[in-house]
Amino acid sequence: MLRGDTGLTVLKLEGCDLYDGGVSAVCEALFRHPTVFRLDLGYNGLRALKPVARLLELSPSLLCLDLSGNSLAPSLLGWSPLAPLADALGSDLCRVQLLQLGNCDLGPRGAESLAEGLSKNTSVVNLVLDENDLNARAALALQKMLLVNRTLTSLDLRHNSLGDEGAKALAPALGAAGCSLGCLVLWGNCIGPVGAGYVAAALATNAADTGSGQSGGLEVLDVGNNAIGFAGADAFKAALGLNGKLHTLGLASCQLGAEGVIAISEALEGNPRLRRLDLRRNEVGLAGLMALCAAMRHNNRLHDLALDKPEQDSSAPGLVTAPRISELSPGLSETGEPDLLEPAESLPVLTDEESTMRNEFLTAIAATCAGNAKAAGGATAPKSLKRPELPTPVPKPTAAAAEVETAAEAEALAALVAAFSEPSAASLQTRTPSPPPAETPVAPATALLPPLPISTTADSVEATTAEVPVEATVEASVVATAAALAQWRSETELQAVESTAAFAASVSKAQSATLAQWRSETQSEAELQSAA
Numbered sequence: 001m002l003r004g005d006t007g008l009t010v011l012k013l014e015g016c017d018l019y020d021g022g023v024s025a026v027c028e029a030l031f032r033h034p035t036v037f038r039l040d041l042g043y044n045g046l047r048a049l050k051p052v053a054r055l056l057e058l059s060p061s062l063l064c065l066d067l068s069g070n071s072l073a074p075s076l077l078g079w080s081p082l083a084p085l086a087d088a089l090g091s092d093l094c095r096v097q098l099l100q101l102g103n104c105d106l107g108p109r110g111a112e113s114l115a116e117g118l119s120k121n122t123s124v125v126n127l128v129l130d131e132n133d134l135n136a137r138a139a140l141a142l143q144k145m146l147l148v149n150r151t152l153t154s155l156d157l158r159h160n161s162l163g164d165e166g167a168k169a170l171a172p173a174l175g176a177a178g179c180s181l182g183c184l185v186l187w188g189n190c191i192g193p194v195g196a197g198y199v200a201a202a203l204a205t206n207a208a209d210t211g212s213g214q215s216g217g218l219e220v221l222d223v224g225n226n227a228i229g230f231a232g233a234d235a236f237k238a239a240l241g242l243n244g245k246l247h248t249l250g251l252a253s254c255q256l257g258a259e260g261v262i263a264i265s266e267a268l269e270g271n272p273r274l275r276r277l278d279l280r281r282n283e284v285g286l287a288g289l290m291a292l293c294a295a296m297r298h299n300n301r302l303h304d305l306a307l308d309k310p311e312q313d314s315s316a317p318g319l320v321t322a323p324r325i326s327e328l329s330p331g332l333s334e335t336g337e338p339d340l341l342e343p344a345e346s347l348p349v350l351t352d353e354e355s356t357m358r359n360e361f362l363t364a365i366a367a368t369c370a371g372n373a374k375a376a377g378g379a380t381a382p383k384s385l386k387r388p389e390l391p392t393p394v395p396k397p398t399a400a401a402a403e404v405e406t407a408a409e410a411e412a413l414a415a416l417v418a419a420f421s422e423p424s425a426a427s428l429q430t431r432t433p434s435p436p437p438a439e440t441p442v443a444p445a446t447a448l449l450p451p452l453p454i455s456t457t458a459d460s461v462e463a464t465t466a467e468v469p470v471e472a473t474v475e476a477s478v479v480a481t482a483a484a485l486a487q488w489r490s491e492t493e494l495q496a497v498e499s500t501a502a503f504a505a506s507v508s509k510a511q512s513a514t515l516a517q518w519r520s521e522t523q524s525e526a527e528l529q530s531a532a
Helices: 019-030 050-058 083-089 107-118 136-148 163-174 193-204 229-242 257-270 285-296 352-375 399-421 425-430 458-467 470-531
Strands: 010-012 038-040 064-066 098-100 126-128 154-156 183-185 220-222 248-250 276-278 304-306
Touching (some): 083 107, 107 136, 163 193, 193 229, 304 352
Parallel strands (some): 010 038, 064 098, 126 154, 154 183, 220 248
16 A cells, blocks of 8 residues: 555554564555655554664655654663664665654663764754653763764753753753754753753853854753752853854743842843743742843843743733744644643732732733834744755646647647748738848748748749748648657657666666665574574
């Protein structure tokens, strides 16, 4: 079915209990498929990745691959199931742009194997590695990869265990001028004030574009659900004063408190780039709201500021919650990811006067953000962070459309010949054709078309006009031209069919040889395993 359906573009097989045998059959069916660009094989008990690796090298259309939920933990002897996939990612034949490996039990060894392959990769743009128990050792491997990779723009590391040491390991790559990474998600990684200081120091080195041609620098950063506290907020305050790249910052559930929010507010006054800021679940308080309201009077760039609404008044003029991470980090699930935050905890109960003041602050902030967005024409992410456009299949012309096109071409050709060949009745009555000068022969009007059986010499012009009616001459010219055009078209189509057939035969022979080699290798491995 897969081989015969050439219109299939997305294949979702998540949670189908395919295991290694079923996945191998699916990959073999897709080796030559011309249109499938998205394949979801998550939660299928997959362990052997060699068929998937071969698919990455042979598929002419695959752009998005999801392997989430398959246990790919290294063996007790240290062998990583990711080794074949890493080799395929390092191949020049790989075209995959989105790779999802969430909840795959990769661990540090798996991250090292994957980073080795991605160091040579030139196609992957978005990489998702959430919930893989990655630590500082894995972060160091990713840092080395980021320093040499020039295509990866989005990296999702949420719900891992990087800690402060992991943040320290990643920081040199984040501050490197040649690093292509533009979006980094560190949600829920046990990062404290020290780790936040390392990340903030890296942000401080990403100044605005100066026209020198150097690229690099984070544009989207989410460090939510990490207890960075006031010290971390103060570090980000200093970084935002120097950074000219970052346009989206997530600080939800970071235990900032009112003091931390006040520090961030001070940074907003002088930052010319930041457009989205998430401060939910931080106990902002009236003091923090007042500081934000005062800072927004001097900020004309911030478009979205996410704050908590008071629980006792759901209709309060608060702000719409910040965009989901699927909107900030391109290439993730189009169905939408869970919100950045867990279910809301009960907020402190405010008096009527405090609630009124809070609502006034929220209204003023919302109005300022709306005015900034309207003045800028709406918040838009840079092109470097947008999802790659999906390939659009070229529709094949039907037989009826081909006949209509052929008839239209013949009609246009006849009109062209008539326009150049048919003289008007008035000109035939009042004008006698005069021969051209002997030294300058005149080329016929249809010189670019197939030759017509019409005499164009000076001696035969008067005889042709007198003996043969004009209508008959034109009709004969059109018939002859159409016949010549049909003969030329048939010869051209025959040559095209022959060349296409030869090319298809060569491609089929090469791919058959590759498949035969792969099958023999697989059979040999199976025999060795059986013997063992």
